[in-house]
Amino acid sequence: MKSLFFPRIFSLKHLYSTPLKTLMASSLTQDHPPPDLDNLLSSFPQQQQTEDDTPLSLPEMTASCCLDTPGRYLSGESRVERAWSHWAKLGRPKFIVAPMVDNSELPFRMLCRKYGAQAAYTPMLHSRIFNEDDKYRNQEFTTCQEDRPLFVQFCANDPDTLLEAARRVEPYCDYVDINLGCPQRIARRGNYGAFLMDNLPLVKSLVEKLSHNLHVPVACKIRVFQKVEDTINYARMLEEAGCSLLAVHGRTRDEKDGKKFRADWNAIKAVKNAVKIPVLANGNIRHMDDVQNCLEETGVDGVLSAESLLENPALFAGFRTAGWITGDEESKFDEKLDQTDLFVEYLKLCEKYPVPWRIIRSHVHKMLGDWFRIHPHIREDLNAQARLTFEFLYNIVDQLRELHVRIPLYLKDVKVHTQVAEVSASGASN
Numbered sequence: 001m002k003s004l005f006f007p008r009i010f011s012l013k014h015l016y017s018t019p020l021k022t023l024m025a026s027s028l029t030q031d032h033p034p035p036d037l038d039n040l041l042s043s044f045p046q047q048q049q050t051e052d053d054t055p056l057s058l059p060e061m062t063a064s065c066c067l068d069t070p071g072r073y074l075s076g077e078s079r080v081e082r083a084w085s086h087w088a089k090l091g092r093p094k095f096i097v098a099p100m101v102d103n104s105e106l107p108f109r110m111l112c113r114k115y116g117a118q119a120a121y122t123p124m125l126h127s128r129i130f131n132e133d134d135k136y137r138n139q140e141f142t143t144c145q146e147d148r149p150l151f152v153q154f155c156a157n158d159p160d161t162l163l164e165a166a167r168r169v170e171p172y173c174d175y176v177d178i179n180l181g182c183p184q185r186i187a188r189r190g191n192y193g194a195f196l197m198d199n200l201p202l203v204k205s206l207v208e209k210l211s212h213n214l215h216v217p218v219a220c221k222i223r224v225f226q227k228v229e230d231t232i233n234y235a236r237m238l239e240e241a242g243c244s245l246l247a248v249h250g251r252t253r254d255e256k257d258g259k260k261f262r263a264d265w266n267a268i269k270a271v272k273n274a275v276k277i278p279v280l281a282n283g284n285i286r287h288m289d290d291v292q293n294c295l296e297e298t299g300v301d302g303v304l305s306a307e308s309l310l311e312n313p314a315l316f317a318g319f320r321t322a323g324w325i326t327g328d329e330e331s332k333f334d335e336k337l338d339q340t341d342l343f344v345e346y347l348k349l350c351e352k353y354p355v356p357w358r359i360i361r362s363h364v365h366k367m368l369g370d371w372f373r374i375h376p377h378i379r380e381d382l383n384a385q386a387r388l389t390f391e392f393l394y395n396i397v398d399q400l401r402e403l404h405v406r407i408p409l410y411l412k413d414v415k416v417h418t419q420v421a422e423v424s425a426s427g428a429s430n
């Protein structure tokens with residue numbers, strides 16, 4: 001009965017009590033994701049909250065949309081049909097929260113969903129550590145019933161390890177996604193992410209392993225090669241191996257800086273035209289006009305946004321930051337919301353769905369960065385706190401509001417906004 005009165009947050013603690021293998025700190029830091037995560041994996045700093053460990057009964061936790069049969073029994077054509085019927089069952093989501101280590105965690109996903117996101121990826125999870133370390137598993141993967149459609153992303157370079165990790169999450173998600181795009185040094189050292197582009201037979205075996213054995217479909221998130229023909233061949237190979245949903249980040253492995261390099265939508269369009277499964281575009285999505293243009297120009301089935309959503313989690317509801325409004329457009333926009341409002345909503349979600357403080361800290365800087373530029377003393381105060389509390393963070397918001405700074409998010413007038421939504425909703429078809 002107790003679970004009825006608790007937030008419906010799932011942690012895997014109670015389902016998988018695999019004995020924790022002792023992990024050497026060095027091995028943890030050697031082959032795990034982006035730089036920030038080095039810290040994460042060697043220690044779990046500043047964890048002050050206790051996770052809600054109230055177990056939910058198994059029937060409550062069972063996914064509603066697992067497929068019946070693993071893909072090994074299906075021909076190529078049936079797999080494509082199944083990919084589309086699954087996509088349709090999920091409501092053909094178009095506006096999607098991209099995977100972000102330390103940033104696309106449950107409270108942030110729920111905030112974005114409230115403001116228009118129709119699906120979301122988890123942050124990348126390291127498949128081997130996910131299997132071996134129950135502390136990592138319980139802290140890094142949390143979800144709840146409302147957190148759907150959900151795409152759980154892993155990095156991996158061993159098919160069996162990946163399958164073991166994927167099986168742990170398949171009841172709680174709509175796709176298991178393989179990260180084939182991480183370009184960071186740590187991914188090079190660990191031999192995963194975009195560095196698997198040098199070993200396509202291994203990539204093929206990862207995708208086949210999942211598609212032959214899982215009940216949920218397999219998704220892949222890739223970067224493009226320099227030559228478009230190589231990207232097309234890559235995408236076709238993934239489709240052939242059983243990938244049911246392909247997200248294409250239109251930058252190469254060497255184009256790490258998203259602000260410096262524009263994503264190549266032509267390459268994404270070429271992939272969309274070359275494969276039969278649903279394709280998502282990633283890169284250059286800063287506001288809803290970008291969404292509309294990308295859907296029209298590439299013909300893709302949906303878009304992912306990452307960096308811009310961090311600053312403006314209400315992006316998919318049509319809100320935009322002042323930087324994306326030109327002077328003569330100003331009259332078309334209403335000021336309905338500001339980032340402090342969103343930040344307060346985010347904090348409330350963190351109280352409901354606990355996450356490590358390092359994640360909350362990261363979001364404070366992203367959501368309130370513009371405010372801190374005007375009042376750097378508040379940022380300095382924040383940085384000086386070795387341990388955060390919700391009281392301190394709510395107090396920051398009060399201080400900013402008392403200083404009467406206005407940094408609104410703008411919503412285009414309803415007529416224009418509705419047109420955008422209509423075009424986006426009718427977007428591309430298969």
Ligand SMILES: Cc1cc2nc3c(=O)[nH]c(=O)nc-3n(C[C@H](O)[C@H](O)[C@H](O)COP(=O)(O)O)c2cc1C
Pocket residue numbers: 098099100101102103122123124153179180181182221249258282283284285304305306307308
């Ligand atoms: C903070 C942060 C963390 C990220 N972590 C991941 C990740 O875990 N997995 C992944 O595939 N991509 C990750 N990315 C890349 C994004 O998903 C996305 O591909 C990239 O930022 C380009 O999208 P954008 O132009 O909308 O920012 C991350 C990006 C950011 C900014």
